[in-house]
Amino acid sequence: MATAKSTTPTPSDSTSNRVIIFDTTLRDGEQSPGCSMNMEEKIRVAEQLDRMGVDIIEAGFPIASNGDFEAVREVARVVKNATVCGLARAGRRDIDRVAEALQTRAGRKRIHTFISTSPLHMKHKLRMEPEQVYQAVIDSVSYARNLVDDVEWSCEDGSRSEHDFLCRTVEAAIRAGAGTINIPDTVGYAEPEEFAALIRMLFNRVPNIDKAIISVHCHNDLGLAVANSLAAIGAGARQVECTINGIGERAGNAALEEIVMALRTRRDLFACDTGIQTEQIMRASRLVSSITGFNVQPNKAIVGANAFAHESGIHQDGMLKHAGTYEIMRPESVGLVRSTLVMGKHSGRHAFKSKLKELGYELADQALDDAFQRFKDLADRKKDVFDEDLIALVDDEIGSEGDRVRFVSLQITCGSEGPQTAVLRLSVDGEERSTTAHGNGPVDATFNAIKELFPHTARLRLYQVHAVTEGTDAQAEVTVRLEENGRSVNGLGAHPDTLVASARAYVNALNRLLVKRERSAPAAMSA
Numbered sequence: 001m002a003t004a005k006s007t008t009p010t011p012s013d014s015t016s017n018r019v020i021i022f023d024t025t026l027r028d029g030e031q032s033p034g035c036s037m038n039m040e041e042k043i044r045v046a047e048q049l050d051r052m053g054v055d056i057i058e059a060g061f062p063i064a065s066n067g068d069f070e071a072v073r074e075v076a077r078v079v080k081n082a083t084v085c086g087l088a089r090a091g092r093r094d095i096d097r098v099a100e101a102l103q104t105r106a107g108r109k110r111i112h113t114f115i116s117t118s119p120l121h122m123k124h125k126l127r128m129e130p131e132q133v134y135q136a137v138i139d140s141v142s143y144a145r146n147l148v149d150d151v152e153w154s155c156e157d158g159s160r161s162e163h164d165f166l167c168r169t170v171e172a173a174i175r176a177g178a179g180t181i182n183i184p185d186t187v188g189y190a191e192p193e194e195f196a197a198l199i200r201m202l203f204n205r206v207p208n209i210d211k212a213i214i215s216v217h218c219h220n221d222l223g224l225a226v227a228n229s230l231a232a233i234g235a236g237a238r239q240v241e242c243t244i245n246g247i248g249e250r251a252g253n254a255a256l257e258e259i260v261m262a263l264r265t266r267r268d269l270f271a272c273d274t275g276i277q278t279e280q281i282m283r284a285s286r287l288v289s290s291i292t293g294f295n296v297q298p299n300k301a302i303v304g305a306n307a308f309a310h311e312s313g314i315h316q317d318g319m320l321k322h323a324g325t326y327e328i329m330r331p332e333s334v335g336l337v338r339s340t341l342v343m344g345k346h347s348g349r350h351a352f353k354s355k356l357k358e359l360g361y362e363l364a365d366q367a368l369d370d371a372f373q374r375f376k377d378l379a380d381r382k383k384d385v386f387d388e389d390l391i392a393l394v395d396d397e398i399g400s401e402g403d404r405v406r407f408v409s410l411q412i413t414c415g416s417e418g419p420q421t422a423v424l425r426l427s428v429d430g431e432e433r434s435t436t437a438h439g440n441g442p443v444d445a446t447f448n449a450i451k452e453l454f455p456h457t458a459r460l461r462l463y464q465v466h467a468v469t470e471g472t473d474a475q476a477e478v479t480v481r482l483e484e485n486g487r488s489v490n491g492l493g494a495h496p497d498t499l500v501a502s503a504r505a506y507v508n509a510l511n512r513l514l515v516k517r518e519r520s521a522p523a524a525m526s527a
């Protein structure tokens with residue numbers, strides 16, 4: 001039996017009022033088309049999830065690719081408090097790969113193994129008889145349990161499975177050693193009453209159910225993922241699987257921030273707590289949105305730009321008299337604090353460094369010098385520099401070490417008369433190159449200039465701009481997504497000049513693509 005220490009929540013927690021938050025942003029979330037993250041980005045997200053108090057971080061699906069394997073291994077190395085988990089199908093190779101990725105982890109670790117149990121999936125996807133699936137459940141859970149103490153088993157498409165078979169497999173998985181049983185609504189088909197009834201049915205019919213924690217994993221195809229998860233908690237589930245901003249396969253997963261804030265705001269109803277530091281929610285949401293390029297819709301619950309904005313006169317009047325008139329949560333409770341003025345152009349390197357530390361960034365000397373120089377330039381241009389400005393600036397700066405292509409300068413001619421022209425200077429492998437290019441607008445001219453200086457075949461898949469703060473002198477944060485041979489990468493750029501931010505974002509994406517190319521075919525590198 002495994003020797004690894006485990007203090008993972010025990011089955012008795014299933015009768016407690018503690019809801020375990022299992023975050024799958026880095027696994028199911030990353031499966032959203034166009035959402036892939038590189039290793040360094042996954043680590044930043046994992047560190048923020050850990051800081052926020054997530055109980056379990058599902059870091060990836062190690063058998064899926066070497067990148068996923070490495071990401072799980074790195075997340076397992078850096079995460080301090082949360083349990084780190086990797087996903088495996090029911091086969092030994094998958095399970096071994098997770099165990100290998102988690103091998104050097106000093107803290108808590110979990111293997112999450114799954115197999116479909118619905119008639120549709122067993123017949124058409126697995127092409128297996130129910131009895132073969134039943135045996136695979138026992139084999140896979142026992143095998144995983146010999147490698148780690150903490151094993152979770154999921155019945156994929158659980159919500160469309162036959163009850164008798166579901167009860168048998170759940171009972172067998174618990175007997176084989178699974179400490180957590182996860183019931184997914186894989187295709188987002190369930191509705192709340194029905195899903196709660198399914199969970200209650202399991203509590204009533206599975207004889208050893210008290211020996212496991214019951215978890216749910218709901219997809220949002222009908223917009224019911226959060227409602228279904230909450231209904232399941234009402235029925236006794238004590239783990240929820242969710243993602244930041246609700247990203248995930250197709251319409252996404254249940255949004256972590258919505259579940260956590262619903263439990264907190266309606267504690268009178270649910271009488272349940274989580275271990276989440278809710279003040280970290282906005283930061284996690286912004287991080288995931290800027291890394292993935294998936295913008296949060298303005299009216300999105302909890303983290304949307306309008307979630308705490310009051311527009312109508314009647315509402316504003318009510319708010320001035322008593323915030324409770326129109327606000328069921330305080331904006332501060334999700335980390336939406338009025339942005340504090342950071343520093344001016346006279347602030348020193350030391351103050352800059354400690355401010356970054358307070359914001360959760362620790363940069364190496366060279367990166368710190370570069371970021372400080374950019375901060376000084378920004379303070380020269382912009383009257384007030386806020387926390388958000390610094391975060392955008394540092395996010396742009398991070399990870400540029402070793403970049404082959406670097407932005408040097410950009411001069412644009414644009415306006416109604418045209419031709420829109422970009423005079424661009426880049427440094428490529430340490431050698432400066434410049435060109436003048438035209439285009440259908442200044443952004444097109446800028447990107448054409450980049451293509452002239454560094455020819456490539458990647459296609460632009462996303463170009464997105466948002467203002468970091470209010471005001472016409474605000475920094476623009478630009479996301480660019482490039483795709484080449486099925487590989488897609490996002491690049492970020494921030495600058496008070498939207499076109500400079502655009503050029504920086506494109507160059508950032510290009511560098512990431514070069515790293516990907518280099519990893520898959522070292523000989524194919526060209527410029």
Ligand code: KIV
Pocket residue numbers: 028114154155156157182184185186187217219
């Ligand atoms: O949606 C699903 O069923 C899953 C399982 C692997 C848990 O993601």
Ligand code: ZN
Pocket residue numbers: 028184186217219249
């Ligand atoms: Zn899923």
